[in-house]
Amino acid sequence: MCKTKKLLGRDGVKLFLKAAAGENAPAMAHKLLSPISDEALAEKCSLRAADTRMMLNKLHNMGIIDYNRSKDKDSGWYYYAWFLRADKLLETYVTKKRNDLEDIERRLENNEVYNLYLCGSCEQTFDFDRAAELLYHCPLCEGIMDRGSSDEDFDKMKKIAINIKKEISDVQKEFKAVSAMRYKTMKVI
Ligand SMILES: [Zn+2]
Numbered sequence: 001m002c003k004t005k006k007l008l009g010r011d012g013v014k015l016f017l018k019a020a021a022g023e024n025a026p027a028m029a030h031k032l033l034s035p036i037s038d039e040a041l042a043e044k045c046s047l048r049a050a051d052t053r054m055m056l057n058k059l060h061n062m063g064i065i066d067y068n069r070s071k072d073k074d075s076g077w078y079y080y081a082w083f084l085r086a087d088k089l090l091e092t093y094v095t096k097k098r099n100d101l102e103d104i105e106r107r108l109e110n111n112e113v114y115n116l117y118l119c120g121s122c123e124q125t126f127d128f129d130r131a132a133e134l135l136y137h138c139p140l141c142e143g144i145m146d147r148g149s150s151d152e153d154f155d156k157m158k159k160i161a162i163n164i165k166k167e168i169s170d171v172q173k174e175f176k177a178v179s180a181m182r183y184k185t186m187k188v189i
Contacts, residue, residue: 003086003174003175003177003178004033004084004086004178004181005030005033006174006175007086007089007090007171007175007178008026008029008030010171012093012097012167012171013026013089013093014026015122015124015140015141016093016096017029018140019139019140020058020059020062020064021055021058021059022055022058024045024047024051024055025055025059027045028041028045028047028052028055029059029084029089031044031045032065032082032083032084033083033084034083035067035068035081035082035083036081036082036083037079037080037081037082038052038053038056038080038082041056041082056082060082062088062092063085063088063092064084064085064088064089064092065082065083065084065085066082066083066085066183066185067080067081067082067083067185067187068080068081068083068185068186068187069081069186069187069188070186070188071188078188083183085183086178086181087178087179087180087181087182087183090171090175090178090179091179093171094168094171094172097164097167097168098168100125100164101161101164101165101168103125104125104157104160104161104164105161107157108154108157108158108161114147114153115127115128116128116147116157117130117131117136117145117146117147118145118146118153118156118157118160119138119140119141119143119144119145119146120143120146120156121138121141121143122138122140122141122143123160123163124138124140125157125160126138126145131145131147
């Protein structure tokens with residue numbers, strides 16, 4: 001449990017969760033360490049029920065949360081209790097980092113760095129279309145994006161690639177226990 005909290009506290013993981021399900025997702029993930037209903041979760045996070053469900057759906061589609069389902073014998077109603085799958089979070093996070101790295105390495109090889117926009121404060125990269133769509137504001141930290149346009153930017157991209165490589169190897173080393181975690185799910189039909 002302690003390792004999971006540590007994983008959730010990593011800057012990279014927080015940004016990843018924000019990008020996946022919105023501003024409140026990192027805080028929500030902490031409340032999902034043990035199974036909880038969507039109503040209780042909404043209350044704990046001070047969010048509207050509809051927003052909470054939308055976020056839960058996004059996280060569930062990514063496979064990083066799961067649920068237990070039980071049935072009330074008298075009313076026939078189903079009850080859902082959601083919980084974080086830390087093993088899947090780690091796996092999905094590492095996959096995302098690997099894809100980012102591949103993308104950056106390909107662009108560096110092809111000298112395509114000039115088509116990339118990057119956020120200097122949180123080191124996220126965006127291609128031209130996505131950057132234009134976001135009006136050159138980083139959706140994660142609200143920073144202004146820069147266009148890669150000089151040798152300095154080329155070096156910056158190389159540095160980002162090195163940082164991503166380090167992050168992948170660090171999390172894999174430190175969170176081996178998390179990737180080995182097993183979860184029991186109960187779903188009454
Ligand atoms: Zn940013």
